[in-house]
Amino acid sequence: MALLELAGIARTVRLPDLSELQILRSVDLAVDGGEHVAVVGRSGTGKTTLLNLLGLLDSPTAGTYHLDGVDVARLGARARARRRGEDFGFVFQQFNLLPGRTALENVLAPLLYATGRTFWRRRAVATEMLERVGLGGRLESMPARLSGGEQQRVAIARALVRSPRIILADEPTGALDVDTGAEVMTLLDDVASQSGAALITITHDLSVAARASRHYRLGDGVLTPVALEPARADALASLTALEAGA
Numbered sequence: 001m002a003l004l005e006l007a008g009i010a011r012t013v014r015l016p017d018l019s020e021l022q023i024l025r026s027v028d029l030a031v032d033g034g035e036h037v038a039v040v041g042r043s044g045t046g047k048t049t050l051l052n053l054l055g056l057l058d059s060p061t062a063g064t065y066h067l068d069g070v071d072v073a074r075l076g077a078r079a080r081a082r083r084r085g086e087d088f089g090f091v092f093q094q095f096n097l098l099p100g101r102t103a104l105e106n107v108l109a110p111l112l113y114a115t116g117r118t119f120w121r122r123r124a125v126a127t128e129m130l131e132r133v134g135l136g137g138r139l140e141s142m143p144a145r146l147s148g149g150e151q152q153r154v155a156i157a158r159a160l161v162r163s164p165r166i167i168l169a170d171e172p173t174g175a176l177d178v179d180t181g182a183e184v185m186t187l188l189d190d191v192a193s194q195s196g197a198a199l200i201t202i203t204h205d206l207s208v209a210a211r212a213s214r215h216y217r218l219g220d221g222v223l224t225p226v227a228l229e230p231a232r233a234d235a236l237a238s239l240t241a242l243e244a245g246a
């Protein structure tokens, strides 16, 4: 069984007028460690909803989700919270750093819940992680003093500091210029593959999507695989055509 496996996942919400909105209808997806999967789709198609379900921040209204062979619907609240903290790293469009904390303190934050050796070595572990993302010289900088690309690198260090098996990135380059976005994605790809983690990237940016090994389009509540030609140019062309609704 794959590291994570979704089968027939649906998510419905009740709107204030009591009508029901079906955001996800039937999503199937299997992802293994070391894979990089990209999901593209128009605004409002449910990409963030899907990522929240994957990261155990939300629960589906139908379907099954197996994480490492375990049906997550069977996990109690504590086990679920533990898996969320240990197995997942999140990277967001707006970085979501703690504004009053230094870069080092931001990366330390997830380690306050770690146990054993990692907890006792937490400063060293966080420092090493910031060095890996090229910010060893900015440990004491506040987020507001860092550029957008640097802030996202701090967020990547924070996402990876507990060695998660799955990294969920929601529009990680959405607030960055093209070149900085490419640098940040290269870094994210590198650190994810070095650690053998699965990386699931949601993006509007087709050059970002093209870096992944598998591609899907979310639309009408279902996830459709996008078959890619070997050449990146072809990949981009087919994704562009799909995005345009062709």
Ligand SMILES: Nc1ncnc2c1ncn2[C@@H]1O[C@H](COP(=O)(O)OP(=O)(O)OP(=O)(O)O)[C@@H](O)[C@H]1O
Pocket (backbone or CB within 6 Å): 013, 014, 015, 021, 023, 041, 042, 043, 044, 045, 046, 047, 048, 049, 050
């Ligand atoms: N809890 C909720 N209650 C009501 N509607 C919701 C809820 N969560 C999401 N939605 C709606 O579901 C749809 C999908 O939302 P979602 O945030 O997943 O889209 P998205 O694909 O991430 O969009 P974007 O690309 O703009 O970030 C939207 O129409 C949104 O308004």
Ligand SMILES: [Mg+2]
Pocket (backbone or CB within 6 Å): 047, 048, 049, 170
């Ligand atoms: Mg979204």
